[in-house]
């Protein structure tokens with residue numbers, strides 16, 4: 001087997017599809033016998049939305065999403081950011097169903113009910129068997145077994161604040177207590193009331209408290225609401241209850257020999273909204289590189305650029321989400337002062353743009369923008385050309401010398417573009433621009449560079 005992906009969560013499924021597009025054989029293993037139907041994320045925010053467009057997946061997501069388009073006023077902790085950020089609203093189980101369909105369509109094998117128990121052993125319904133894979137990628141979530149087996153440290157902090165969330169049958173508005181839709185701050189914590197679908201109320205409560213053992217219960221949820229609010233909420237029948245403690249953690253390394261980490265296995269952020277963006281983009285960065293190496297069209301050293309490129313993105317996201325969590329969590333007059341001044345600063349246009357960029361993507365690599373192109377007389381978009389997940393040379397000046405320098409592995413697109421930034425652009429399958437210019441020797445250098 002060329003590549004074993006451990007975990008059929010969103011990140012493992014995205015990676016499987018990217019690997020298949022790159023021409024690699026992949027088997028995905030998940031210990032759950034059936035997909036995880038718990039709601040969890042309500043949508044996607046950030047550059048992953050553009051990346052879905054680069055893979056022709058955005059239309060499928062859009063068709064089911066309650067909202068698609070730039071989110072105005074996205075919260076940075078408790079402070080709204082006026083710079084719009086791309087996003088879409090779709091429940092995580094639906095995202096996973098769409099990604100499963102895509103991975104299967106492209107030929108990925110998904111084995112459910114198969115748990116990785118050692119780096120070379122899987123336990124399936126008929127017992128243990130040997131896993132003989134050239135590369136193993138741990139997309140196995142926060143408590144990653146792959147991370148543990150590879151001996152990769154996961155330093156950071158775990159919060160003392162417990163969050164209980166639930167979906168309940170009923171309609172808004174239901175509530176007294178001066179509650180507004182969204183998170184409501186009280187001296188002892190915060191209470192959420194909102195609705196994302198008719199007939200379903202989403203309620204939550206955050207307080208500083210130790211995590212109890214066992215499954216979350218309705219009695220425990222109600223008691224927490226009473227402690228924070230000083231009274232009960234008239235909530236209907238619970239459809240789903242969860243209890244989470246947020247953590248701020250980052251794997252020391254994303255690679256240990258033939259083992260890689262991606263998604264929650266590699267990073268946990270203490271504020272919502274960024275985990276799927278960063279995790280799915282890990283998969284897009286790693287997929288084409290692993291596929292190129294197993295196909296023999298790139299050297300092993302290309303794989304080191306995965307940690308070099310993605311670890312700093314998660315580190316920066318950790319910084320911004322720690323600040324969001326702190327802004328949210330700080331209580332009393334100190335907290336009010338912090339939020340007031342941060343809100344004033346965030347309203348300056350440059351500050352708002354900076355926060356918007358952090359929420360969109362804390363990545364500093366240069367990504368191709370969706371330039372309007374004409375190819376063979378037909379109008380098209382960069383996103384459509386990137387669907388094959390190949391490295392592309394966009395030749396905007398009909399330059400045979402640049403086309404010759406690109407070599408056989410590169411897809412050549414001769415296009416006219418009124419906004420072309422240079423004679424040619426070389427774009428990796430994940431959208432990173434590695435060359436922008438007119439000199440064939442520099443193009444050859446870009447193609448030979450470690451992170452080409």
Ligand SMILES: Cc1cc2nc3c(=O)[nH]c(=O)nc-3n(C[C@H](O)[C@H](O)[C@H](O)COP(=O)(O)OP(=O)(O)OC[C@H]3O[C@@H](n4cnc5c(N)ncnc54)[C@H](O)[C@@H]3O)c2cc1C
Nearest residue numbers: 007009010011030031040041115116140141263264275276
């Ligand atoms: C209540 C809640 C709300 C959230 N809201 C948001 C949000 O709004 N926005 C956002 O971006 N994120 C949100 N998240 C976080 C988001 O759900 C995760 O970031 C995302 O699920 C991570 O995807 P993943 O594929 O890395 O890991 P997971 O989704 O955790 O998938 C890991 C998979 O690995 C499998 N697995 C584990 N161990 C093994 C093993 N040994 N062998 C085989 N399989 C194994 C598991 O069964 C699982 O299917 C939320 C999470 C929760 C709990």
